[in-house]
Amino acid sequence: MKRPEVPKLKVGTEKLKKGFAKMQKGGVVMDVTTAEQAKIAEDSGAVAVMALERVPADIRADGGVARMADLSIIQEIMDTVSIPVMAKARIGHFTEAQTLEFLGVDMVDESEVLTPADPFYHIDKHKFTIPFVCGCRNLGEAVRRIWEGAAMMRTKGEAGTGNIVEAVRHQRMVTTMTRKLGELDKNEMHNLTEEYSNSYKKSTEILTGRKVDDSTIVFEEYTYEQIKQGIFEVLEEIKKIQRFPVVNFAAGGIATPADAAMMMQMGSDGVFVGSGIFKSQNPRERAKAIVEAVTHYDEPAIIAKVSKNLGDAMDGIEIETIPPEQRLQERGW
């Protein structure tokens, strides 16, 4: 057979990473802790599963340090389902991320649900072949993560609470600020760039005890000036297209079909459901209902139909009852 001349293939490109995230759009990614749960998620129409040792509600209840899951659990889940498998690494823990990449997970969630490993920096995600998803509470966090190479964003919400209020807050913060970008002139854009780049500068100043100038290397191999340039470019793009240049999902506190549909109506490209499914009375039915609600997010008749006879949702927690230092969304910067 005559073979066409083909050049060497390229892997791990930005197009492939962001493209993978695009294939998740309009879908539900479900947290699972066993192969059995993963199968239920797949059968219910999940686009992907997040393989974990404990769901956020249990991590919250147990306390202590939460780390990357035991790899045997992740491997078993990968062997069981044919949909993509994601897994969480601690904020800044690039070795956990390398390990997950080696294992072959399809996407790493650099997640505030786990205990942060680096008090100064997030992972330089450009150094990886597999794509990353990161959480954000506002535009500044999102822009930094996108500049660091995140191929997908999600709201942080307040994971493990079954309370949607923080996810809504974060989505509104992002939407409002994105719209506001459209009104900013060049000078204001530069000021905002300075503000959003500041956390890299601050970390380096704490570490070195010296003032940072534009030529100082402040993160991996990047100077402060290069970072500001990069942040500016991300902001300019968001200003122009009036949305993130990467896929944006809702996460943190989604417990019902209506919760999921509301986040979609607010502009999310899809949803992550953590504790909401397997901490509810009837996971199989709830999982299916949430998938349908995401597909038909703007059709109340369908949301109404799937919201019947689901049994109890997970127990919810009022955010005010959680001491600020125990709020997961405060992790990361």
Place this chain on the structure above:
Amino acid sequence: MVNGLSIGVIGIQGAISEHVTTIKNALKKTNTPGNVFVIRHKEKIKEIDALVLPGGESTTISRVLYKTGLHDTILERITEENLPTMGTCAGCILLAKEIIDTAKDVKLLKTMDMQVERNAFGRQKESFEQNIQIKGFAMPYNAVFIRAPAIIKVWGKCRVLAEIDEKIVMVRQENILALSFHPELTDDLRVHEYFLKMIKETKN
């Protein structure tokens, strides 16, 4: 046809807006009057001149297609009216008559004489971009493969348009086009232009 072509993109899950944008760009570039619609209800299928089944998760998409009755409506228009159809990635899987897979949950439309394998090139870390030769295209095409399926074999009326090593990645069977890669993720409009040409040929 008074107002030009009506092209529907199945809007259940995956790279929907990317296909809409790319089709619009291809219509504009080729000076073809037409509109693009996102379809989530079977009633809409009757109103279109051509259909795109986008990439996403084949298990998720096939489940909803089946549940909403879209599956049967699409099948009816393809088999009875030769509705021009393009399937990319997950869409390519759904068009096949046979699948090598463990996931029994994918309900195929079974309209093309081919056998497909899901995730045939591996997981996301093995996803790749590569220049491929497509029959009838003068220049190579940069194809984006994301956890892509492959077409293992074809028979009957199914013609091979592109392959990588022993794996077939693009085929045509009369009015149906199937690709295991993502033409909607690149600025190169040639695949969508090819599809438009196919639609026009059917119309005449």
